[in-house]
Amino acid sequence: MAAPKPRVKVPKKASKGEVITIKTLISHPMESGQRKDKKGEVIPRQIINKFTCEYNGQVVFSCDLEPAVSANPYLEFNAKVEDSGTFKFTWLDDDGSTYSTENKLTVE
Secondary structure, three states: OOOOOEEEEOOOEEOOOOEEEEEEEEOOOOEOOOOEOOOOOEOOOEOEEEEEEEEOOEEEEEEEOOOOOOOOOEEEEEEEOOOOEEEEEEEEEOOOOEEEEEEEEEEO
């Protein structure tokens, strides 16, 4: 598997007090640990189990993901912005890997 690649869509600018829509997607197989390969051996579980979005260091959205979530999980949520700052997105994998990316937002 290629390294999971996070993708995020955040507006570059917003007005003070505006509610913006944030869209995220990460390329990941989300293997449940219940399927078998061609040899009949169980494919080990490997899922993204937690997602967190922070804005200027404060958590604005967080969720736990379960094995039933499809591959390449897509999340969409809203956030109200008051000041310019940075969104930090973090995905945690079962194997302890962390994938993250950041996007800046200017509030006018």
